[in-house]
Amino acid sequence: xxxxxxxxxxxxxxxxxxxxxxxxxxxxxxxxxxxxxxxxxxxxxxxxxxxxxxxxxxxxxxxxxxxxxxxxxxxxxxxxxxxxxxxxxxxxxxxxxxxxxxxxxxxxxxxxxxxxxxxxxxxxxxxxxxxxxxxxxxxxxxxxxxxxxxxxxxxxxxxxxxxxxxxxxxxxxxxxxxxxxxxxxxxxxxxxxxxxxxxxxxxxxxxxxxxxxxxxxxxxxxxxxxxxxxxxxxxxxxxxxxxxxxxxxxxxxxxxxxxxxxxxxxxxxxxxxxxxxxxxxxxxxxxxxxxxxxxxxxxxxxxxxxxxxxxxxxxxxxxxxxxxxx
Numbered sequence: 001x002x003x004x005x006x007x008x009x010x011x012x013x014x015x016x017x018x019x020x021x022x023x024x025x026x027x028x029x030x031x032x033x034x035x036x037x038x039x040x041x042x043x044x045x046x047x048x049x050x051x052x053x054x055x056x057x058x059x060x061x062x063x064x065x066x067x068x069x070x071x072x073x074x075x076x077x078x079x080x081x082x083x084x085x086x087x088x089x090x091x092x093x094x095x096x097x098x099x100x101x102x103x104x105x106x107x108x109x110x111x112x113x114x115x116x117x118x119x120x121x122x123x124x125x126x127x128x129x130x131x132x133x134x135x136x137x138x139x140x141x142x143x144x145x146x147x148x149x150x151x152x153x154x155x156x157x158x159x160x161x162x163x164x165x166x167x168x169x170x171x172x173x174x175x176x177x178x179x180x181x182x183x184x185x186x187x188x189x190x191x192x193x194x195x196x197x198x199x200x201x202x203x204x205x206x207x208x209x210x211x212x213x214x215x216x217x218x219x220x221x222x223x224x225x226x227x228x229x230x231x232x233x234x235x236x237x238x239x240x241x242x243x244x245x246x247x248x249x250x251x252x253x254x255x256x257x258x259x260x261x262x263x264x265x266x267x268x269x270x271x272x273x274x275x276x277x278x279x280x281x282x283x284x285x286x287x288x289x290x291x292x293x294x295x296x297x298x299x300x301x302x303x304x305x306x307x308x309x310x311x312x313x314x315x316x317x318x319x320x321x322x323x324x325x326x
Contacts, residue, residue, distance in 0.1 A: 016145025018176035019083050025072065025171045025197075030128040032068045033197055037097040038257055039312040040065065043244050048104035048189070050244065050253065052097040054209065058216035060308070066213070069095055069197075076124045076199050080175055084122065091208040093120060093200045097128075100138050105188040108143060111178035111200065119202045120178040126197040127152040127171045135192030140174065143183040150174045242287075254287055254307045263314040264294045268303045 037052045040062055044051040057065050073092055081090055112120045129135065131152050140150040152172050176182040178200065202208070242253045258265060268290040287307040293300050293314055304310035 016142065016176075016181050017084065018142070018145065018147070018174065018182055019079075020147050020150060020172065020174050021079065022172050024075075024173040025126055025128070027171070029068065029072065030171050033072075033097060034128055034195060035312075035315055036065050036068065037099060037195065039315050040308060041097065041099065041253060042242055043253070044098065046104065046106065048101045050099045050101065054095045054213055055216055058213050059219075062308075063217050072126070072197065073199060076126070076173070076175070077201070079173075080122050080124065080201055083175065084177070088203055089205065090121075091202050091205055091210075093202040093207045093209055095197070095199050095209060098196050098198050100135075100186065100189045100194040102189055102191060102193075104138070104186075104194075106186050108183055108185045110180045110183050113180075117178075119204045119207045120200045121203050122175065122201040123178045123182075124173055124175045124199045124201070125150075126173045126199075128195040128197060129171075129193075131194075135189055135194045137188050137190035138194035139187050141185055141187065142176075143185075145182070147174075252287065254311055258293075258307075258311055258314055261314050262295060265307060265310065266292045266294045266299050268292055 036057070037050070040057060040060070041050040041052045042056060054066060054069060057063065073095060077090060077092065080086065111123045112118050125140065127150075129152070131138070142148050150172070176184075244251055244253050244256075255265070265286050267286065290303050290305055291307065291310060292303055293310050302313075304313065
């Protein structure tokens with residue numbers, strides 16, 4: 001994952017230290033992280049926000065999905081240590097994929113503005129999709145200093161060298177101190193879904209995320225029978241993690257995403273054939289049980305242990321079908 005990115009000039013020390021790096025992540029990496037989020041995302045910490053945290057992945061038996069995060073986190077740590085000239089140990093406090101849906105916003109704040117967030121020293125926000133193409137609104141704005149706002153730029157005409165480079169290194173990252181020198185807001189998302197990988201760094205070893213992840217991974221491994229230790233099937237998680245409130249109603253994230261991909265959940269009962277099995281009256285009842293995937297009038301033979309596993313596979317199917325058509 002070579003980096004041809006260029007950084008904006010270093011700000012004066014003590015002003016509003018931040019850096020915008022264009023084309024930091026490859027398109028392949030963005031799509032890989034998007035896959036993880038689409039298949040495993042849960043209800044977020046704010047209305048109209050969905051999130052996929054590394055502890056959530058580790059605790060639900062999806063440890064194999066942590067791998068795409070490893071090189072990105074280390075590259076971000078290197079940039080933070082270099083740009084901010086860190087002569088001290090730096091730890092990753094939190095890593096999460098966060099998508100802001102229509103209606104989501106947050107007012108002026110710093111990232112350490114709560115007593116339980118005082119440990120945060122630096123923030124890195126990696127954009128995984130493009131403003132204007134994938135979503136509208138959702139602009140990150142800083143109260144003072146430059147750059148004053150961050151707008152991920154979509155690729156330009158494919159006839160240019162710049163566009164060819166953006167197809168390889170396609171998405172931007174902004175890194176800034178988490179304190180009051182970088183008070184910022186995100187205005188309302190008016191259309192689509194804004195997806196980012198956000199990483200917070202700390203100087204306090206007590207808040208290091210990695211030991212917590214290792215503990216989750218060891219516990220899920222110890223809870224498996226010896227014959228199941230190599231299984232990549234996720235474990236069921238609490239249903240309320242996937243219930244997403246929207247416009248005074250709501251929907252289950254898993255049901256919505258499998259529908260958008262062109263599939264449907266079906267009971268694992270009955271024999272496999274080309275006629276769609278009738279869906280349960282209440283599809284929520286299916287989600288923690290063994291089930292099958294259907295597409296149109298066809299129901300696949302494979303029985304999945306739960307909806308998260310089926311959703312991961314349906315995303316792969318969808319990508320394969322699109323590639324075949326292209």
